[in-house]
Amino acid sequence: MGQLFSELTNDVTTLFRQEVALAKAEVTVKAKEAGKGAGMLGGAGVTGLVTLGAFTAFLIALLSQWMDVWVAALIVTILWAIVTAVLAQMGRKRLKEAGPPVPQQAIDSTKEDVQWAKTQIKSEKR
Numbered sequence: 001m002g003q004l005f006s007e008l009t010n011d012v013t014t015l016f017r018q019e020v021a022l023a024k025a026e027v028t029v030k031a032k033e034a035g036k037g038a039g040m041l042g043g044a045g046v047t048g049l050v051t052l053g054a055f056t057a058f059l060i061a062l063l064s065q066w067m068d069v070w071v072a073a074l075i076v077t078i079l080w081a082i083v084t085a086v087l088a089q090m091g092r093k094r095l096k097e098a099g100p101p102v103p104q105q106a107i108d109s110t111k112e113d114v115q116w117a118k119t120q121i122k123s124e125k126r
Contacts, residue, residue, distance in 0.1 A: 008120055010087050023106035030098055037094030044087030064100045 056076050063072030 008117070012113075012117050013119075015117075019053060019106050019110045019113065022109060024105035026103035026105055030100075030102075033098030034095055037091050037096075037098055040091030042091075043090055044084055044091055047087060048080060048084040051083070056080065 059076045
């Protein structure tokens with residue numbers, strides 16, 4: 001009886017270690033996907049600022065040859081707002097696709113292991 005309990009303890013310990021390893025792997029994969037989405041959102045911010053600063057001046061100067069400067073500035077501002085909004089939406093979509101950083105497979109597997117361990121304990125008591 002003592003030997004069986006010792007083996008059960010070792011098996012549960014091994015299962016626990018394997019579940020932790022699975023959880024780490026799952027979280028790593030999900031974090032990478034979330035990181036890509038966050039990177040796109042960061043890219044949207046950088047694009048919005050850098051482009052708005054340098055290229056905007058050029059476009060306003062170009063458009064001001066055919067219209068008032070204030071109208072040219074308004075048109076360019078609206079253009080960059082649209083670009084920024086599109087990039088932000090793409091980044092949000094990638095973050096949603098990544099899903100929450102919950103190791104669902106590890107959780108499900110751990111629940112199965114707990115049920116298995118309970119069954120083993122009950123059968124050893126008989």
